[in-house]
Amino acid sequence: MNEPQQPVDDVWSDLRATTAARIGLGRAGNSLPSRRVLEFQAAHAAARDAVHEPLDIDGFIAGLADLDIEAPLHISSQADGRSEYLRRPDLGRLPADLTGLPDTGADLGIVLADGLSPRALTDHGHGMLAALLDTLAGRYSLAPPVVATQARVALGDHIGEALGVTTLIVVIGERPGLSVADSLGIYLTHLPRPGRSDADRNCISNIHPPDGLDYGGAASITAALIDGARKLGRSGVALKDSSRAAALTDGEAITIES
Template sequence: MTHRPIDATRSAQPGDGIDPWDRMRAHTLARIGLRRAGDTLATPEVLALNASHALARDAVRTPLDVAAVRAALTELELGAPVHVTSAAADRDQYLRRPDLGRMPSGPLEFGSSGADLALVVCDGLSATAVTDHAAGLCAALSEAFAPDYSLAPPVIATQARVALGDHIGRTLGVRAVLVVIGERPGLSVTDSLGIYLTYAPQPGRADSERNCVSNIRPPHGLGYTDAATVARDLIDQMFHAGRSGVSIKPRASSAPLPSRPPGIPSDSESA
């Protein structure tokens, strides 16, 4: 939908054809000041709403291009990415049965990695978000944690919910897992990624035992580097406190990343 150009130096006057909401629409993706035709929405508003609804459905329903994501993650040189699936047989079952998306489809065919952290990239509820942003975000995370934390070879999980990362993290033997997942789309945003961080991952972890960095979708949301900075800060605190969850609060900005803080041992130091 095209907005009429306006002169920002003067106020709108009745009858001059200038929509006073245009100034505010320029600063948000929210639907504000919707134009009307009599007692209903104007046709352009209805068409725009229908288009946004279709994009949200596409984000949920479109299968993840695993080969493309694997190729992008391979370039990070963290090891060959592994693909796993949840116990949900297809997308319909995934949407109806969230519990199946939290469990692997069978035994996980990899062993302990000996690494500090695992990166698990999940399609979640928006393969669009993963396709658009996962590679850039994982590159920023890899840079943020090096060289102070070691990362296991990345895992790609499909038909996956956040808690599937607990099974993967336990099998890899890591101290914390970072689940990069497509967030539920809305009518304004369909490509938002989240990072869910869990210390000492194991099946049965409650949501209150996790931390989350959300709305990662530059240029309209959080940028990759800023998100990685917050994730690094959270991991530093988790390793120091020996836990994750509601008691751990983000405190990071986009300032340069510090080295591993004193008192936080590596796996080799704590063995």
């Protein structure tokens, strides 16, 4: 009489609990188990939906009404809808019309952009903006926030120049992946103007609490980068995150130039 088989210990279980990566998936014959295949298909569908579903502009702006800010303005890129936006990245970097933006001369401008995941802005835009306003309160003059649709990061350069701001923050939906479909990124550009490159910006990514970077942490890093950019006179590769160094030196900010 055959003895009943004992369950095999899952040696991956502890490691799997620490990451969203797909590791130790197991197998059924020469294939993955059905559960893992279905999980992959669901994650792929969520990523596709996050890319293609447009931002509810009116609903999103209405949801910001409880924050102590000027009424948000709306700017669109030259891309006509999500399909053209995905096919023509160049159009997503160019504004359709900037005539509605005032020349504010403010210290700081904030753009809330749908990017490659409008869902990320819907889920986290309010919380991220609230954290930024709380962290930066009283430190800088602010231009009216701008909601940008069908937007790539570089669209912010045109918006920042039109607003006449010294430093620009673009809060934008990041490219969805199979682990997360609602992640935000923040791009900071000092003295924004058309023609700036990625080397002129600083990026904070993976903002999607509770599993990613939280709003408060992202806001603290952003504030340190703003301080550093204004002292250094530029942003990008020459500017490093000083928030952790500041904590270690009892609040004395350190900006390291490479």
